[in-house]
Amino acid sequence: MDTVEHRSQDAPAFIERALSHLAALGMRVGWSGHADEYGQAVSGTLTIQDGGQPHTFSAIASPSNTKADVAMFPHGRDTVLISERVTQTRAQQLKDRGWGGYVDSSGNASLRGDGLVIEITGQSNSRSAQQSTATAPFTRTGLPVTFSLLAANEHFGITPSQRALADSSGASLGTVNRVIRALRERTPSFLEGKHNELLRRSALEHEWISAYSAMQPTAWPEERFTSDIWKKPSDLLDVSLPPAALFGSEIAAARLGAPIRPASVLIHLSGNAGDRRELIRQGRLRKDEQGMIRIRPALCKNPPVPSNNRTAPRLLVRADLLLEDDPRIDEIRTQFFGDDR
Structure with a gap:
């Protein structure tokens, strides 16, 4: 008989579905939710028993799982993700980021323990397709x-x-x-x-x-450029940009004092076509798909707060660094711009 146990308040439906797939394999499965919240996600403990001693995993349960979530959620080698749908791309990112595995409500799972190996891929369920944030x-x-x-x-x-x-x-x-x-x-x-x-x-x-x-x-696609004046990212550390331009990502972190050597320069550019022409003229920019200078449309019409050293607001810089998808800068991102952990 399938067995799913709960030692706390009722679990969300996507957790119930994910655990029911494991229980259908003849395992006794337990879920205990904790008080910690990370956006829509909650922490908890997943317990699996397959005849022998129970295997206990720290778990983060979230209906969605973006690339940023994989980096931001607190995790270690014994932490698994429970979610609506974990694609193979996301599964590889979980592995690269040092997670312990995952279980999704479509029936896919990757779990390892002493004497326990669960590897199920290729399952799909239209009802549990990964939800977009539609609010x-x-x-x-x-x-x-x-x-x-x-x-x-x-x-x-x-x-x-x-x-x-x-x-x-x-x-x-x-x-x-x-x-x-x-x-x-x-x-x-x-x-x-x-x-x-x-x-x-x-x-x-x-x-x-x-x-x-x-x-x-x-939604905010960026273009790449090569400069006839700025040959390396550090050349822009002391440059005064046009008023409509703000530094983001690694170059912003460097300008704010983080011990990081930028590999490229991200500029958030708002305003009219004249501002864009001014920036291109200032750096003598030429379009180049491999160029180190990246221009991204600004998120807002006007900066919501005064800029610090011509850098984007902290929240946007933090998001920029996550989008680089580089585990090497995680410590710098957390130290200088905060994290949910």
């Missing part, structure tokens, strides 16, 4: 609003008015209203009170980074 704060139009809110709250200590959020993000007041309403109606809520006091900022930042990382390649 208003994390859509293509909502992400700039949520970003403006988070950046301004960190810098000024308050949540801006809806008109101020519209002015900085470039979104309509209707979009801002939908984002604010969704953040207030979440359970548990992210905003409360007359002045929309921000709660659980770390959790909201995690969800924002996860959604932005998934959308950036198509």
Whole structure:
């Protein structure tokens, strides 16, 4: 008989489905949820018993699993991911990032223990296809609003008015209203009170980074250039960019004092065509798919906070570094820009 045990409150449906596939193999499976939250994710303990001694794994359970999640969620060699759907690409990233394995609600699993080996791939289930973040704060139009809110709250200590959020993000007041309403109606809520006091900022930042990382390649695609003046990334460390341009990723970290040697230069560029022409003229830039200079459309119409040394806000720099997908810079990212761990 299939057996799934719970030693805490009822598990979300995707955990139930994932565990039921293991139980269908004749194993006794247990799940105990913990109080820790990371955005939509929760921590817990997964226990599997196949006739002998039980095998216990630390676990992070999240309905979605982006590349940023794989890097941000706290994990070690004994930590497994429980999710809706883990693709083979994501499974390889989990392995590369030092996870202990995974279980998904489609029936795929990769687990190792003393005397235990579970390796199941190729299972699919349309009901449990990986969910996109479709709520208003994390859509293509909502992400700039949520970003403006988070950046301004960190810098000024308050949540801006809806008109101020519209002015900085470039979104309509209707979009801002939908984002604010969704953040207030979440359970548990992210905003409360007359002045929309921000709660659980770390959790909201995690969800924002996860959604932005998934959308950036198509929503804010970047172009690469070679410069006739700037021959290596360090040449730009003391350059004064046009007002509409902000440094991101490794070059931003370096300008803020992080011990990192940038391999490329990411510039977030907002404003009109004249600003773009000015930057291209300043560096004598030429399009080059292998060029070290990357220009990415700015997330917002206007910077939500004053820039520090012409760098993007901390949250965006942190997301940029995660998008580099380079485990070598994880320690620097955590030290200088914070993490959910």
